[in-house]
Amino acid sequence: MIFPKPEAILDLPAAEAAAAIAGWKGTLTVEAIDLIARFAELAATKPEFLEECNSRLSMTTSEGAVWQHALLLEKLKRPSDAADVLHRLWWTTEGPTRSSLMLASARCLLAANRAAEAWYPLAEAAKDASSAKLLRQADRLLKQAKKKGASPSKRQCRLAILGNSTLDTLAPVLRAQCFAAGIDLDVYIAPFNQVVQEIRQPDSGLARFRPEAVLLAMDWRWIGFADEEPDGADAVRRCLSELEGLWKVCQDRWGAQALQCNFEIPADPAEGRLSAALPNGRGRLLRTLNLELWDAADRAQGTCIVDVEQGSAEFGRRAWADPVLWHVAKQHPAAAALPAFGEEIVAVLRAVYGLTAKCVVLDLDGTLWGGVIGEDGLQGIQLGGTPAGEAFVEFQRHLLALSKSGVLLAVCSKNNEDDARQPFREHPEIVIKEGDIALFCANWQAKDENLRAIAKGLNIGTDALVFVDDNPAERARIRQNLPEVEVIQLPSEPALYWEALSRRRLFDKLALTNEDRERTHSIQTNLKRQQLMSSAASDSKGDMDEYLAGLNLVVELFPFDEPNLVRICQLINKTNQFNMTTRRRTEGEVRSLMAQGWYTQAMRVSDRLGDSGLTGVMLAAPEQETLHLDTWLMSCRVMGRKLEEAMFAGLTEYARANGFHQIRCEFIPSPKNEVVSKLFETLGCMPDGEASGSLFYRWSTDRHFGVPAVLQCSDRTQTAQAAEREN
Amino acid sequence: MPIDAKLQDIFRDVFDDDTLVVTPDMSQKTFADWDSFHQVKLVIGIEEEFGAKLSTEQAISLTSVAQIQQWLRSQGIEA
Numbered sequence: 001m002i003f004p005k006p007e008a009i010l011d012l013p014a015a016e017a018a019a020a021i022a023g024w025k026g027t028l029t030v031e032a033i034d035l036i037a038r039f040a041e042l043a044a045t046k047p048e049f050l051e052e053c054n055s056r057l058s059m060t061t062s063e064g065a066v067w068q069h070a071l072l073l074e075k076l077k078r079p080s081d082a083a084d085v086l087h088r089l090w091w092t093t094e095g096p097t098r099s100s101l102m103l104a105s106a107r108c109l110l111a112a113n114r115a116a117e118a119w120y121p122l123a124e125a126a127k128d129a130s131s132a133k134l135l136r137q138a139d140r141l142l143k144q145a146k147k148k149g150a151s152p153s154k155r156q157c158r159l160a161i162l163g164n165s166t167l168d169t170l171a172p173v174l175r176a177q178c179f180a181a182g183i184d185l186d187v188y189i190a191p192f193n194q195v196v197q198e199i200r201q202p203d204s205g206l207a208r209f210r211p212e213a214v215l216l217a218m219d220w221r222w223i224g225f226a227d228e229e230p231d232g233a234d235a236v237r238r239c240l241s242e243l244e245g246l247w248k249v250c251q252d253r254w255g256a257q258a259l260q261c262n263f264e265i266p267a268d269p270a271e272g273r274l275s276a277a278l279p280n281g282r283g284r285l286l287r288t289l290n291l292e293l294w295d296a297a298d299r300a301q302g303t304c305i306v307d308v309e310q311g312s313a314e315f316g317r318r319a320w321a322d323p324v325l326w327h328v329a330k331q332h333p334a335a336a337a338l339p340a341f342g343e344e345i346v347a348v349l350r351a352v353y354g355l356t357a358k359c360v361v362l363d364l365d366g367t368l369w370g371g372v373i374g375e376d377g378l379q380g381i382q383l384g385g386t387p388a389g390e391a392f393v394e395f396q397r398h399l400l401a402l403s404k405s406g407v408l409l410a411v412c413s414k415n416n417e418d419d420a421r422q423p424f425r426e427h428p429e430i431v432i433k434e435g436d437i438a439l440f441c442a443n444w445q446a447k448d449e450n451l452r453a454i455a456k457g458l459n460i461g462t463d464a465l466v467f468v469d470d471n472p473a474e475r476a477r478i479r480q481n482l483p484e485v486e487v488i489q490l491p492s493e494p495a496l497y498w499e500a501l502s503r504r505r506l507f508d509k510l511a512l513t514n515e516d517r518e519r520t521h522s523i524q525t526n527l528k529r530q531q532l533m534s535s536a537a538s539d540s541k542g543d544m545d546e547y548l549a550g551l552n553l554v555v556e557l558f559p560f561d562e563p564n565l566v567r568i569c570q571l572i573n574k575t576n577q578f579n580m581t582t583r584r585r586t587e588g589e590v591r592s593l594m595a596q597g598w599y600t601q602a603m604r605v606s607d608r609l610g611d612s613g614l615t616g617v618m619l620a621a622p623e624q625e626t627l628h629l630d631t632w633l634m635s636c637r638v639m640g641r642k643l644e645e646a647m648f649a650g651l652t653e654y655a656r657a658n659g660f661h662q663i664r665c666e667f668i669p670s671p672k673n674e675v676v677s678k679l680f681e682t683l684g685c686m687p688d689g690e691a692s693g694s695l696f697y698r699w700s701t702d703r704h705f706g707v708p709a710v711l712q713c714s715d716r717t718q719t720a721q722a723a724e725r726e727n
Numbered sequence: 728m729p730i731d732a733k734l735q736d737i738f739r740d741v742f743d744d745d746t747l748v749v750t751p752d753m754s755q756k757t758f759a760d761w762d763s764f765h766q767v768k769l770v771i772g773i774e775e776e777f778g779a780k781l782s783t784e785q786a787i788s789l790t791s792v793a794q795i796q797q798w799l800r801s802q803g804i805e806a
Contacts, residue, residue, distance in 0.1 A: 041732045133775045136740060168764065169771065328786045329767040335775065 001026035003064060006039035014049045018056035022065045032064060033100050040071035050075060063089065070104070080112035090121070091476040094489045099128045106141045115148035120483055126180035127504075128489075132173050132338045139172035142179055153184035155353040155584060160211035160256075162190040162198055164222040165332035170341065177342045182355050192330065195222070199246050212586065213257040213352070214250045215306070215345060216243070219332055220263045223289075225282045227270050232280035236289050240296055247303045255588040258303040259348055262290040264312035264320060301562065302588045304348045304510055311344040312337070347508040352586055354573025357486060357506040358464035359438070360402065361454060364413040364420055366470035368396060368432070370494065374419045384429030391494040396431035398498045406516025407507050408438040408458060408523060412450045412469075417442040438523045447474050448481035458523060459636035461576060461672065466506055468497075513567040515613040525610040526637050533640070548641060548710040551607040555643060557650045558716040560600040565590065567614045568602055571633060575617075576672040578644075579633040580665075580679070581694075590619075597622060598630075599654055601717045603647055605638050612638050616647050625661040627651075632665075639675075642708045648683055649707045650715045656701040657718060663699040664688070734795070737772035741765055754791030766790065777804050 003024055009017040021039075026032065043050045050072060057069040066085060073082035086105045093101050102125035109118040122145060126138045145151070157178070161167050171187045178185040188209040190198045195218060198206040206214075229235045247258040263286050269275035275283030290309050297303040312320040315337050322334035333341050350356050365372045369392045370382025382389040403409045409432065413420050420442035424434045434440070439457050441450045447469070455462045463484040469475055475487050488501050509516065533547055560568055569587045576582070585593075594600060603616030615635035621628045629651065634644060655663050665680045681687070683705070685697035699705075707713045738749045742760055755761045770786045773779070773795065779802050781789070789795050 038732060131775065133740075133772070140740070140743065166764075166767065169768065324781065324783050324786060325767065325770065327783055328770070329763065331767060331771075335771040 003032040003035045004039075006035055006042050010039070010042050010046075010049075014052035015056060017049075018053045021053075021068050022057060022060040022062060024064045025062065026064070028063045028067065028097050030096050030100060033067060033097060036064065036068050036071055039068065040075050043072060044075040063093075067101075070108070074108055074111075079108040080114065083108035083112055083114065083117075091480040092472070094472065094475070096128075096130060098489075099125045099130065099134050102128070103134065103137050103141065106138075106145070110141060110144050110148070113148070115145050118145050119152050122176075123180045126176040129176070129339065132169075132335050135173040135176040135339060135342070138176040138179075142176060151179070151184045153179060154182040154355065156184045156186070157349065157353070158186045158188070158209065158212045159215060159349075160188040160190060160198075160206050160209055160213070161215045161217055162195045162206070163217035163219070163261075164193045164195065164330075165217075165219060165326075166192060166330045167217060169331065169335060170217075170338055173338045174342045174345060177339070177346045178349060181346050181350050183346075183349055183353060193222075196242075196246070199249050207253070211250070211254055211256045213259055213349070214254075215259045215261070216246065217261045217306075219261075219308075220266055220282075220286055223263070223286075225285050227275070227282055228278060229280040229282070229285060232285045232288075236285055236292060239289060240292055243293070244296055244300060247297075247300050251300075251302050251588055251591075255586075255592045257352055257586050257588050258300075259306050259345065259352075260293060260297060260303055261306045261308045261344075262293050264308050264317065267317040267321065298511075301565070302586075302591065304352065306344050306348050308341070308344060311340055315340040343503075343505055347505040348510075350505070351508050351510045352573075353584065354570060356508065357407065357466045358460050358574075359408040359410055359454070359458060360399065360466045360468055360501070361410045361412045361451060362399070363469035363471065363474070364411060364415060364423075364442075367468060367490070367497075368392060369423060369427075373423060374415055378422055378426055381423065381427075383423065383427055388494065389429070391497075393429055393431055395494060395497045398502070400432055400436060402507060403432075403436050403520055404517065405507070405509065405512060406519045408520060409436060410439040410454045410458070411437055411441055412447055412454060412467075413442045414444055414447070415442045435524070436520060438520050439527075446477070448478055451478065451482055451485060457527075459577070459639075466501070466504075468501060511566045513570065513614075515567055515570075515615075518611070518613065522610060522612060522637065526612075529607075529609055545710055548708075551609070551641070553605065553607045553641060553643075553711050555646045555711050555713040556604040556716075557601055557647065557713065558604070560590070560594055560602055564602055564614055568617055571614070571617050571635060572631065575633040575635060576670070577636045577675050578639055579670070579673050580629070580676060581631055581668045582670045582673060583631050583668075585631075593619060593621075599627060599651070599717070601647060601650055601654075603634070603643065605641075605643060616643060618647060618651060620651065620655075620663070622660070623664075625659075626664050627655045627658075627660040627662075628664045629666060642711060644679065645683070645705075645708045646711050646713045649705045649713075650717055652699060652701065652703075652705040653715070654718055655699075656704075660701055662701060665697040665699060667695045667697070668693055669695070731799075733776050734773075734792075734799075737769065737776055741768040741772055749792055751793045751796065752791075754793075756791075761790070769795075773799075777802070779804070 004020045009020050043053060054072040054076060057065050066089060070082040070085040073085060083105055086101060089101055102121040105121040106118045106125060122138055122142055126135060129135045129138060168189050171189055175185045175187060190206055198204045223239050225235060243260060250256040250258045265283055265286050269283050271281055275281040278284060293305055297305050320333050320337045322331055325331035362368055370388055371380055373381055382392060384390060384393045399409060423430055439454050441454055451462060451465060455465060462482050466486040466488060467478050468488050468490060470490050478485055479487050486506060490497055491500055565587055569590060573584050599620040601618035602614055604614050605612045615638045617633050619631035621630050665685050667680060669677060680697035685699045688696040688698040690696060735749045739745055739747050770781055774781060785798060789798055
């Protein structure tokens with residue numbers, strides 16, 4: 001059913017035009033919204049008609065009429081009312097029209113001087129935008145919003161983009177996508193095809209921009225491989241060493257993270273399939289180069305690969321390029337491919353800035369299997385066996401792999417707990433086992449309450465949760481009550497569940513650490529520890545030391561080193577609660593502080609229940625006679641075991657032994673670190689004033705601070721760094 | 728020939744000016760901001776909005792509003 005054509009109803013009496021719109025019962029599409037906007041445009045030229053039409057639409061509730069009402073209000077110069085009308089659709093609207101809804105909302109809110117309310121719809125618009133056009137619109141509104149208030153982004157990034165094509169068209173798309181991921185992006189686009197000059201010349205625009213990250217977005221033409229190279233191995237080697245040289249300059253001059261795009265395999269090679277078979281064929285050499293790049297980036301430490309090879313293949317190689325606009329204006333990738341290109345880049349930036357999601361919260365009935373376990377019983381649910389059942393098994397396999405890479409799985413289901421657990425214990429086709437689920441929550445309470453409880457139980461923020469539920473009403477409820485949660489628009493087809501979850505790119509990591517691989521297990525032992533602890537607390541004596549002594553805690557303190565740097569930076573960028581200053585830093589920045597002689601301390605912990613791994617980090621700057629504690633954080637998983645005392649003992653001993661008179665301890669209150677707001681006082685430090693949002697405390701090194709007796713502690717930060725300082 | 732709202736929106740987007748009023752006599756010659764970079768953005772905007780693909784020749788030569796309107800009409804699009 002097509003929405004009434006604006007021209008056809010424009011000459012009717014206003015009452016009839018309004019009735020035609022209100023009577024429309026079709027599904028709202030992007031095309032229908034176009035017609036609605038056009039009608040508003042035309043009606044605006046007839047003030048009386050506009051006024052009456054609008055008042056007659058004010059009582060209707062169909063989606064099309066609500067939209068029309070809002071856009072007429074906008075034409076009547078009542079943007080605030082228009083925004084309120086659109087707001088009614090915020091939580092329930094899904095699919096391709098969601099982005100349009102959010103853009104219209106943001107536009108009205110900005111026009112009504114309600115900029116602070118525009119951030120949510122702007123982020124939502126960019127998340128769900130399917131085209132470069134929508135992302136550009138989001139970016140323009142974003143610019144307006146930033147003029148009226150500070151962006152709520154969690155991170156800021158100064159990104160320079162270099163390449164051999166016209167990349168200016170990428171900037172607005174990428175800015176909008178980054179904003180949706182929590183990154184406020186400041187972009188510099190280098191002049192066309194000036195990659196080497198910009199990086200190597202000391203007075204280039206790039207140097208003046210002082211980038212924090214440099215995106216090397218050249219395509220295969222830049223390398224210049226012939227269809228068939230005379231000496232392929234040598235050509236690959238030369239290209240690699242050229243790129244490695246550029247990364248090094250970025251790192252050395254600006255401490256900038258190089259983001260290197262690997263290379264798309266061009267469509268339609270002259271040799272056809274032989275391009276990959278011939279030892280020196282371009283197709284083969286590009287594939288070889290791409291593999292080598294992964295290893296080279298790993299060696300270079302601080303360079304990340306943007307996987308254009310995979311991204312362009314997923315998008316479609318022919319569509320990735322636009323031969324006409326390449327010749328006209330050196331446009332590459334094609335305008336239509338820019339959102340897909342941007343997604344690959346954002347996936348890496350999310351990982352660099354520690355903004356990846358931590359936990360997937362899963363519904364059960366209709367999500368992990370078909371049917372309803374409480375009604376259909378173990379034999380009645382769809383899981384394996386049939387084509388529909390196979391789709392659920394496949395989805396579970398992907399989720400299991402996700403959990404093996406360190407993303408936690410939690411269950412949130414409206415069910416009796418025994419019913420909910422039965423398939424995990426007894427169904428022969430179940431893939432995810434109870435041991436793979438960090439937290440199992442089956443009850444009849446509202447899901448938003450359960451999500452809060454899950455976040456609390458896992459010691460993470462609700463903004464680190466991803467919500468997967470086949471029930472649109474539950475999704476709407478979570479959006480409304482916990483807007484910071486990532487809500488996946490699950491399609492009705494279970495075979496497409498995984499794609500819907502995966503393509504939001506919430507989980508990409510720079511590398512897998514041991515802590516990632518062991519995360520679920522470690523969370524579970526931690527829950528066991530908490531049970532032990534609360535039973536110790538409820539004992540007659542309530543003796544915490546006794547409980548801690550029983551854990552056989554072994555603590556190891558050591559200076560930062562290369563093998564652990566990925567994990568250390570993960571902690572620096574992700575830890576929110578036990579984090580004294582919440583200063584975020586990239587690997588490049590940390591490496592440069594190490595080189596400047598800062599005191600660094602990493603902590604590893606294990607006890608009789610298991611190994612908690614690297615879970616504590618300190619960074620302190622030497623400032624004449626003072627050692628300034630710039631960064632101190634600890635994973636929330638190991639809180640409550642007196643480990644902070646061991647870390648502080650290590651710091652004070654180092655300061656004393658190296659002739660510092662005092663330690664200047666810094667605390668920056670954040671919405672999430674309340675738990676440590678009194679820590680420095682508890683440790684016995686003296687308040688020492690405040691400045692620009694920081695509270696300072698002083699520790700005089702003539703005092704001694706001992707390691708708690710319940711901990712067995714070895715400290716390698718003393719000798720190693722003292723020796724380094726003497727050199 | 729009135730200017731279609733979609734075409735107007737494309738120009739506003741490309742020239743980043745929400746108050747821009749497009750007239751048929753606007754062209755690369757009369758409008759200083761209309762350089763080759765804006766020309767590409769216009770071509771991309773037109774292709775996205777109307778679902779049509781321009782040829783190399785058209786992408787270079789459609790440098791006035793009147794020409795763009797004429798081309799759209801030749802594609803069966805009223806603008």
